[in-house]
Amino acid sequence: MNELFRTLHFFTEPGLQQEILEHGKVVSFNKGDVIVRDGQYVKFLPIVIKGAIRVFQQNEDREILLYYVRAEETCTMSLAAAYFDNKSTSHGITIEPTDALIFPASLINEWQLKYPSWNKYILRMFRSRYDELVGSLQRLAFDHIDVRIMEYLKRKGGNRPGKIYLSHQNLADELGTTRVVISRILKQFEKDKKIKQFRGAVELL
Amino acid sequence: MNELFRTLHFFTEPGLQQEILEHGKVVSFNKGDVIVRDGQYVKFLPIVIKGAIRVFQQNEDREILLYYVRAEETCTMSLAAAYFDNKSTSHGITIEPTDALIFPASLINEWQLKYPSWNKYILRMFRSRYDELVGSLQRLAFDHIDVRIMEYLKRKGGNRPGKIYLSHQNLADELGTTRVVISRILKQFEKDKKIKQFRGAVELL
DNA sequence: TTAGCTATGTATCTTTTGATACCGTTTGTA
DNA sequence: TACAAACGGTATCAAAAGATACATAGCTAA
Structure with missing residues (x-):
């Protein structure tokens, strides 16, 4: 209480x-x-x-x-x-x-x-x-979709380490875009070592 | 008063x-x-x-x-x-x-x-x-820029006939895009007989 | 274990939009 | 009248994003 x-x-x-x-x-x-x-x-x-x-x-x-x-x-x-x-x-x-x-x-x-x-x-x-x-x-x-995704993840993660649980589809719905676009960008983030991906979750690095 | x-x-x-x-x-x-x-x-x-x-x-x-x-x-x-x-x-x-x-x-x-x-x-x-x-x-x-322009004009015109006074640049600012895009779309509207253009004004048909 | 669902990866193509540059026209005003 | 500023037309190019299609991987329940 x-x-x-x-x-x-x-x-x-x-x-x-x-x-x-x-x-x-x-x-x-x-x-x-x-x-x-x-x-x-x-x-x-x-x-x-x-x-x-x-x-x-x-x-x-x-x-x-x-x-x-x-x-x-x-x-x-x-x-x-x-x-x-x-x-x-x-x-x-x-x-x-x-x-x-x-x-x-x-x-x-x-x-x-x-x-x-x-x-x-x-x-x-x-x-x-x-x-x-x-x-x-x-x-x-004014922002491109990659910036918007990153902003969203940071906000959702609350600047704390740890996994953020949502699927690509969820993310697409939140940002008003499509799953394919999310997958594409997240893959790029992964290559750039900005995130780590899991099934149904993302972790910011 | x-x-x-x-x-x-x-x-x-x-x-x-x-x-x-x-x-x-x-x-x-x-x-x-x-x-x-x-x-x-x-x-x-x-x-x-x-x-x-x-x-x-x-x-x-x-x-x-x-x-x-x-x-x-x-x-x-x-x-x-x-x-x-x-x-x-x-x-x-x-x-x-x-x-x-x-x-x-x-x-x-x-x-x-x-x-x-x-x-x-x-x-x-x-x-x-x-x-x-x-x-x-x-x-x-969710809407494409042409739909957004048309919506904006209709709202601004208040469904009454008559000219709506704004330049392409004004329109671009309102909708958060650029002048060239507006000119392009308005020209198309004109061809489709949806509007009539004047210097600094538009009229819905 | 297998069938079926959900999640993800990715290639290809098209459309939409933005950026830039340059033009002529109109308008206001010095 | 002449000049500058605002307005609008248009061509070219590039980038961003969406659509579609199909493949693979993980998970789960029968």
Whole structure:
């Protein structure tokens, strides 16, 4: 429960902390669980304590990654959908075992008017999601695919040594390209001793 | 001043309307005026009444368009910067003569806690900026440049007949490509009788 | 062990886009 | 009017990326 308290530190008002503990419920999800589904109304808002939710949109055969919800973060798409009583336009699926604090979306309204730190939290969330997306747009617009792959691997690896588990196909989906292109570039990286490849994983050198 | 009242209708609480009129100031800008500059602290928040502000980021020689602030809208980047007391990371420049309601950014905090309709306005703003950006990302990732040009023209033209005033170079900047590419594709459109070209303008057929 | 699935390697071809260079035309203004 | 700057047309070349096809390797379950 250490992580729970770490998460709570954003919410400086004792009243808010109490409300969160009172109305919130800690739920454990398995890898691959669906948290939100496109077209569904959002009744509950999650704040992730441990793990990660992958949030993405899907049109026809195309898929576009919006963001990952990680520890201490919430899902801005869910928040907005809930707030405006809209159906969700994205999917949210856990990519690893995940614990989240879940509470009724109906509380958002009240909290906004009562707790400044809640507003700060939400606005910071929106802002950083927006910045992330601008970053993606920029990289997509101006960087070549090899740079984008390397950037992605570094970010995913979090600058720590160790294997990063994803297939060429996964990578292609994340970056919006095709498997063949990924294989081609990764092979080149391998020749240049920038990475080591395994079945279903990559290691940065 | 008709437009001013149209803008105000978002703010349903009489108290908020009164505060806006009291603390706000209507300012007229010329085309090309700089509203916010990268690296500058944001002290005032604009709500556009008439006209449009182009908000974009610039790194080295690259430029990336974020959004236009049009009538009844505000600049979410400014808002976030002001709220967190950060310097702006974007530029905002009017692309036509523009009237805006300007008020001290320091009021944001209070209004959030007092007026639900202000919160609603802000969140809707953030949400739609985010959605716009996702759209751009999607088109950039999956559409070919000819489709993107046509989409852009249609949006800019607002499905009305009439000329759309921009040079090939402008278009190239907006779409993150080069002038030659634009000229090439527009020529093709002209051959296919999809558009008519003029110096500094295009007309959809 | 074998069949079947998933993951990866790679060759070939085509398309799209970008880079560069040079041209003529229009427009604004000194 | 003359000159510079902005605008647009076009040719040539190169690079990047996608499409397709097929081969091989590892993993797993019957």
